Amino acid sequence: MAADKRIAVIGASGYGGLQTLRLLADHPHFSVTFLGGERSSGRRWSEITPFLPLEGDPVVRPPEPEAIAAVADLAVLSLPNGLAARLVPELLQRGVKVVDLSADYRYRSLAQWQEVYASEARETPRQDNDLCQEAVYGLVEWQEEQIRTARLVAAPGCFPTASLLALLPFLNQGLIEPAGIIIDAKTGSSGGGRAAKEHLLLAEAAEAVAPYGVVGHRHTSEIEQVASQVVGHPVALQFSPHLMPMVRGLLATVYARLGDPGLTADDCTTLLKAAYRSSSSVEVLPVGTYPSTKWVRNTNRALLSVQVDRRTGQLIVMSAIDNLIKGQAGQGVQCLNLMAGLPANTGLPLLPFYP
Ligand SMILES: NC(=O)c1ccc[n+]([C@@H]2O[C@H](COP(=O)([O-])OP(=O)(O)OC[C@H]3O[C@@H](n4cnc5c(N)ncnc54)[C@H](OP(=O)(O)O)[C@@H]3O)[C@@H](O)[C@H]2O)c1
Numbered sequence: 001m002a003a004d005k006r007i008a009v010i011g012a013s014g015y016g017g018l019q020t021l022r023l024l025a026d027h028p029h030f031s032v033t034f035l036g037g038e039r040s041s042g043r044r045w046s047e048i049t050p051f052l053p054l055e056g057d058p059v060v061r062p063p064e065p066e067a068i069a070a071v072a073d074l075a076v077l078s079l080p081n082g083l084a085a086r087l088v089p090e091l092l093q094r095g096v097k098v099v100d101l102s103a104d105y106r107y108r109s110l111a112q113w114q115e116v117y118a119s120e121a122r123e124t125p126r127q128d129n130d131l132c133q134e135a136v137y138g139l140v141e142w143q144e145e146q147i148r149t150a151r152l153v154a155a156p157g158c159f160p161t162a163s164l165l166a167l168l169p170f171l172n173q174g175l176i177e178p179a180g181i182i183i184d185a186k187t188g189s190s191g192g193g194r195a196a197k198e199h200l201l202l203a204e205a206a207e208a209v210a211p212y213g214v215v216g217h218r219h220t221s222e223i224e225q226v227a228s229q230v231v232g233h234p235v236a237l238q239f240s241p242h243l244m245p246m247v248r249g250l251l252a253t254v255y256a257r258l259g260d261p262g263l264t265a266d267d268c269t270t271l272l273k274a275a276y277r278s279s280s281s282v283e284v285l286p287v288g289t290y291p292s293t294k295w296v297r298n299t300n301r302a303l304l305s306v307q308v309d310r311r312t313g314q315l316i317v318m319s320a321i322d323n324l325i326k327g328q329a330g331q332g333v334q335c336l337n338l339m340a341g342l343p344a345n346t347g348l349p350l351l352p353f354y355p
Contacts, residue, residue, distance in 0.1 A: 004029045005340045008072035008096070010036035010063045010087070013048055014194045016078030016101045019329030022052060027333070027347035029340065033071040036063035063087055069094035074339060076332050077101060080193070082120030088152060089128055098152050099335045101328055105135035105154035106222055116221050137226065139164055140334045140344050141279045147338040155335060158327030159185050159219040159241060162252040164226055165282060165302050166317035169275035171230050175263065176256035176315055178227065181237040185252040186244045188293075191323050199243070206245045214240045249293025250323040253316065261313040268306040268315060276304075280345050281326065281334070291320035294355060298322060300330035300348040325349075 007024060011017045012035040024030050037060045040048050046057045061067060065087060068075055075091055077084040077100045084104040091098055107113045110129040114121040136143055136150040139161065147153055156164070163183045170176045186209075189200045198204065199212075220239040227235040265287040276282040282302045285291060291303035299322060307316040321327050334344045 003340075004031065005073045005336075006031055006033040006071060007336065008032075008034035008036065008063075008068045008075040009078070010034075010068070010075060011078035011101075012045075012060060013037050013040040014078055015190050015324055016328050016332070017076075018049070018052065019324045020076050020078060020332060021054065023325075023329060023333045023348060025052075025054075026349075029342060029346065030336065032058075034058075034068050034075075035060045036068070038062070065090035065094055065096075069096050072096055074099065074336055076329075076336065078329070078332075080120075080195075081117050082124040085124055085126050085128060088131060092131070092151055097150070097339055099138065099155060099332045099339070100135075100153070101155045101332050103154075103157065103218065103222070105132055105152060106137060106156065107225060108133055112221070112225075116218050138331060138335045139226070140331060140338070141165065141276060141282055142168060144338060144344065147335050148341070150339060153335045153339065155328065155332045157219045157222055158187065158191060158250050158321070158323040159183075159217075159239070159252065160222045160226070161327050161331060162250050162302065162319040162321045163223050163239070163254060165321075166252060166254045166304055166319040167223075167227060167256070168230055169272055170256065170268070170315065170317070171227055171235075172275075173271065175259055175268075175271070177259060178231045178233075178235045180257055181227075181235070182255040183223070183237065183239045183252055184242075184255070185239070185250065186242045187250040187323055188244055188246040188248045190248045191243075191250070191327075205243060209242055209244055211240055211242050217241055246293070248322055248324050249297060250321050250327055251291070251293055252319045254319065256315050256317075258308065258313050258315050261310070263308060263315075264310075265306055265308040268308060268317075272304055272306055272317075280350060281348075291318055293320050293322070295352060296320050296322050296326070297352050298325065299350055299352050300325050300334065300345065301350050302326050
């Protein structure tokens with residue numbers, strides 16, 4: 001049996017931190033021993049978060065690696081992009097394993113991160129290309145063995161999680177053409193984090209649906225990186241996100257041209273079910289049943305559904321997740337579980353309270 005582990009949560013007061021703490025409150029083998037933050041630093045937890053009491057009502061502290069290493073075996077970093085890279089080298093040096101929820105270690109090369117996250121790169125000079133290469137991309141259903149032995153896991157972004165779960169089984173089997181893939185995705189406003197942003201005000205985002213980041217959204221290159229690794233040559237695809245008037249939830253609809261136009265929706269559903277037969281976080285719906293974000297709200301589950309349009313030769317895969325759970329903190333806890341020698345879904349909710 002794996003030993004119990006002590007966990008530091010850095011960025012505790014943010015959305016990812018709050019979900020992580022809520023999930024860990026029900027965990028049979030993990031205890032939270034350090035809370036880190038910046039503006040919340042020095043304050044008692046109950047002052048800032050009266051709705052989520054924590055044992056001993058800890059004080060939030062600055063995330064100093066020495067202090068974290070003194071009390072924690074593993075750390076979850078849920079920080080704005082560019083900040084994890086300031087902590088990770090020192091945490092690893094001190095023997096603390098890390099699950100980072102930001103994009104800092106999602107690219108295999110530091111140069112690519114510096115290109116895609118150029119504004120953050122200007123604020124955070126980095127030399128840790130070796131760690132970018134060492135980090136394991138934490139898409140649990142595809143990297144389980146590598147995550148088990150990793151010191152550093154980069155949890156995928158929310159859009160890449162939903163999109164890649166839909167795409168990879170078909171790309172991996174060579175059943176779709178890698179050129180011409182389109183991902184049309186919708187997310188709730190919590191995807192932008194807890195810090196105030198004008199476009200996420202109720203008056204701006206409510207009663208409206210709007211695209212953003214069309215051509216060049218940062219998650220495009222993240223999805224392309226993984227798709228290219230699976231296919232074995234560079235893949236370029238189209239990704240258009242939309243902001244929906246809801247708090248949480250993410251739906252990605254992926255379009256790709258089938259290599260064999262004779263394949264049916266039943267064939268593709270069978271393939272998808274086989275790909276995820278041992279993953280309790282991923283459920284494939286029957287043909288003709290389409291996923292709703294409400295069906296996965298507050299859970300670590302992804303719901304997938306496939307259709308085939310025989311007239312156009314298009315495969316259509318729909319993928320719904322909770323952006324803050326399977327798209328962020330829940331996947332982070334899955335990674336912690338694997339790194340601690342536990343089954344991936346230990347302590348994680350898979351069923352929603354509906355509606
Ligand atoms: N939201 C999503 O759906 C989602 C999904 C997947 C991945 N992600 C990624 O996960 C990361 C966290 O996102 P989020 O939405 O949870 O962000 P958030 O709600 O804005 O929270 C950010 C947290 O970082 C802390 N922080 C900021 N500057 C800090 C500093 N210099 N030192 C220490 N702590 C600092 C804040 O603490 P104080 O309040 O104490 O300043 C806050 O707790 C981001 O990189 C994001 O891209 C987000």
